[in-house]
Amino acid sequence: VIAEDVIDSIITATTITIQDSTDLISYEITNGKLINVIPDMDAVSLLLYIEAIDDGSITLTIPRSVLDATINNEDDEFFVLVDGEEGDFEEIITSTDRTLTINFLAGTEQIE
Template identity: 35%
Template sequence: MDLKIFYGLIALLVISTGTVFAQESLISIQTDDNNYDEGDAIVVSGNVKTVIGETPVILQLFNEGNLVDVAQLTVAQDGSFTKTFLAEGALWKKSGDYTIIASYQEYQTETEFSFTPKSKVVETTEPYEVDAGSHGTFDVKYTIKGGTVKKMVVDSDIFGVIVQINATDEGVITLDLPREFIGAEKQDGKDDTFIILIDGIEVAYQESVVHSESRVITIEFEEGDSDIEIIGTYVVPEFGAIVMLVLIVGTMMTVLVTRNKFQISI
């Protein structure tokens, strides 16, 4: 009798363990990022291995046990589902870890992400003094979120400025570039586009504000990015082909003036 009870308990344990694993593997979810700021879009996607009729997936979003949002999703024929939550509103005020629980009939799974309200977002706004060699220095005003600026240096070989950052999260940097020291222009003097490289890879940028004395550009970056190259058509100090041409012309003029003086003295 004791052996029957023992084997019976073992059987129940195996069955219950198998059920737990089945619940965990039947449905899966993930978010498109691990960290969000207020106003961000939180994209939740997932999959169920076995589609059960028209059974919906229920998503519940909690913070410290309090329900923040809920959604009922239709599962596609391939078992996939997706939902976008907007991280803003009266219930999005506390920073910390948030939990998303996905339910499909009696099966459940969950995932977490961290959230930071605007009041807690660290955003740095200040000018940076860039060394321009013999031309002295010039200031570049900037605003950065998601990291810090380590250094800004002129690279005359690429007619640009390199901004070195410490990106602790995905973020954005806005730079107010003074036209007197750096710019991108066409032959007719009109504005041309900058070339922006992040760690050697070309990326897009936004330019919503154009001033007569500066151009304001905004660049998005990812966690772990380090070097942002802003390449234009001129930078101070310039030691490229254009400046070399000016030096050559200046040298030739000096030679001609000296020769004329020599001829006059004779």
């Protein structure tokens, strides 16, 4: 009998403080652990530091009050960097938030 360690994904929320307000970003990560989330308001981005033990994914639900990308009241496209390289992601857009599912490889440390 061979036992395998399996890390179940759990939907969790983390609080982000931006300009004196606190907002919750919910996330679900598989095969990894979210270490920290740091807003970079100069670059209008979020820096996610993760510990990826295997190939996996993270799904983030980001309220528009935390991070939004619009041009002339139309949604602009996000882009994602995984350890500095442009990464693929899926996105669901609503009037209140944007949900991104980002794949990562084992050993990934930063997603922006």
